[in-house]
Amino acid sequence: xxxxxxxxxxxxxxxxxxxxxxxxxxxxxxxxxxxxxxxxxxxxxxxxxxxxxxxxxxxxxxxxxxxxxxxxxxxxxxxxxxxxxxxxxx
Amino acid sequence: xxxxxxxxxxxxxxxxxxxxxxxxxxxxxxxxxxxxxxxxxxxxxxxxxxxxxxxxxxxxxxxxxxxxxxxxxxxxxxxxxxxxxxxxxxxxxxxxxxxxxxxxxxxxxxxxxxxxxxxxxxxxxxxxxxxxxxxxxxxxxxxxxxxxxxxxxxxxxxxxxxxxxxxxxxxxxxxxxxxxxxxxxxxxxxxxxxxxxxxxxxxxxxxxxxxxxxxxxxxxxxxxxxxxxxxxxxxxxxxxxxxxxxxxxxxxxxxxxxxxxxxxxxxxxxxxxxxxxxxxxxxxxxxxxxxxxxxxxxxxxxxxxxxxxxxxxxxxxxxxxxxxxxxxxxxxxxxxxxxxxxxxxxxxxxxxxxxxxxxxxxxxxxxxxxxxxxxxxxxx
Numbered sequence: 001x002x003x004x005x006x007x008x009x010x011x012x013x014x015x016x017x018x019x020x021x022x023x024x025x026x027x028x029x030x031x032x033x034x035x036x037x038x039x040x041x042x043x044x045x046x047x048x049x050x051x052x053x054x055x056x057x058x059x060x061x062x063x064x065x066x067x068x069x070x071x072x073x074x075x076x077x078x079x080x081x082x083x084x085x086x087x088x089x090x
Numbered sequence: 091x092x093x094x095x096x097x098x099x100x101x102x103x104x105x106x107x108x109x110x111x112x113x114x115x116x117x118x119x120x121x122x123x124x125x126x127x128x129x130x131x132x133x134x135x136x137x138x139x140x141x142x143x144x145x146x147x148x149x150x151x152x153x154x155x156x157x158x159x160x161x162x163x164x165x166x167x168x169x170x171x172x173x174x175x176x177x178x179x180x181x182x183x184x185x186x187x188x189x190x191x192x193x194x195x196x197x198x199x200x201x202x203x204x205x206x207x208x209x210x211x212x213x214x215x216x217x218x219x220x221x222x223x224x225x226x227x228x229x230x231x232x233x234x235x236x237x238x239x240x241x242x243x244x245x246x247x248x249x250x251x252x253x254x255x256x257x258x259x260x261x262x263x264x265x266x267x268x269x270x271x272x273x274x275x276x277x278x279x280x281x282x283x284x285x286x287x288x289x290x291x292x293x294x295x296x297x298x299x300x301x302x303x304x305x306x307x308x309x310x311x312x313x314x315x316x317x318x319x320x321x322x323x324x325x326x327x328x329x330x331x332x333x334x335x336x337x338x339x340x341x342x343x344x345x346x347x348x349x350x351x352x353x354x355x356x357x358x359x360x361x362x363x364x365x366x367x368x369x370x371x372x373x374x375x376x377x378x379x380x381x382x383x384x385x386x387x388x389x390x391x392x393x394x395x396x397x398x399x400x401x402x403x404x405x406x407x408x409x410x411x412x413x414x415x416x417x418x419x420x421x422x423x424x425x426x427x428x429x430x431x432x433x434x435x436x437x438x439x440x441x442x443x444x445x446x447x448x449x450x451x452x453x454x455x456x457x458x459x460x461x462x463x464x465x466x467x468x469x470x
Binding site (some may be wrong): 053 | 128131135181182206207208209210211212214215225231234235237238241286289290312313325341342343348350351354441444
């Protein structure tokens with residue numbers, strides 16, 4: 001739960017200004033980008049996702065390293081990804 | 091550090107290890123607390139203690155949100171779940187946390203409608219889709235998680251989702267660190283500050299630690315080299331006669347935190363006078379409750395919450411583990427009666443707990459124990 005998972009923003013949801021579609025390890029889910037400010041983020045940006053919210057913008061190298069670290073956690077990361085895949089916040 | 095390979099560069103790690111050893115004052119012992127469960131994981135997964143001189147000891151702090159939930163709050167949540175028409179939602183980590191009368195998993199097996207969610211916004215959606223039910227979100231976590239609950243409450247209020255409420259168990263990191271600094275049974279030389287909480291609160295709230303307690307803090311990332319570099323930064327402060335807050339995790343943590351997230355928390359929540367932490371007892375102004383304005387979405391106002399206090403089980407020493415007074419394997423039930431499959435204490439339940447980290451990475455053998463006892467002997 002306290003894991004921050006890096007995700008890449010693939011699309012801003014047209015009818016919901018505060019939501020974006022992110023892709024994490026092949027899973028695409030909507031998340032809230034409301035905590036990142038009006039200039040916020042756009043497609044191609046990487047963000048640290050925590051319980052359905054983008055917490056901070058990160059660069060791609062940071063994202064890659066963090067993903068590798070999380071994969072090393074094994075079950076805890078698998079559980080977090082399953083929870084994300086089951087999530088529907090729209 | 092900018093590139094992926096650099097985070098785990100073995101040569102760099104060796105060079106840092108050498109520099110760390112060179113900075114240690116001969117005959118001096120350094121005890122640093124890593125506040126965050128994510129750090130504990132990295133340290134054990136990568137065997138970082140083997141890269142540190144014996145005179146540098148890392149101890150684990152109270153930074154795992156699941157680990158600090160007292161049993162009484164679990165029982166309260168189960169009591170709410172057993173009310174008619176209720177759907178109780180929470181993060182998956184809460185499933186196996188033992189209360190005084192059982193866990194969510196056991197209550198679910200007995201018929202309570204308890205559902206795991208990834209985000210509080212998922213819980214709000216369940217409320218929208220089930221207008222005839224009362225949907226409660228059991229909110230846990232430090233400032234990393236509190237903004238998400240805050241935004242969800244604001245959304246529920248603005249949309250008028252009247253069947254949605256939050257059982258608020260959010261805690262704040264600063265009073266916990268202060269309680270540890272005030273604790274008479276622990277001597278610490280400095281802190282590795284939590285990376286993710288700090289994305290929200292920034293580094294500024296830690297400044298009282300050097301100024302009032304004379305201990306340095308370095309806000310640290312989660313890569314092995316982040317942690318080695320942070321230890322190096324702490325030791326360099328000692329060597330140069332400085333004592334301050336420094337930010338090693340600048341690529342993610344802004345010095346002033348996330349203003350929008352802090353605003354959302356302040357808008358919806360206020361400090362409770364007291365809150366009980368598992369193993370640490372009551373700590374003043376250490377937890378958040380919803381503001382009166384949001385009473386309609388506050389489960390503690392909507393339901394008759396029993397609020398029974400349950401003493402932690404005697405055999406379990408989570409409190410001492412959370413304060414860094416003992417190592418997990420020094421607990422009487424570690425690895426025998428208490429395992430990740432049959433946890434007695436919360437530190438073994440959550441994957442972020444110190445006990446689970448030790449157990450999962452095999453740091454509980456007699457050899458490890460013997461080696462550590464020898465180290466203690468050498469120190470004494």
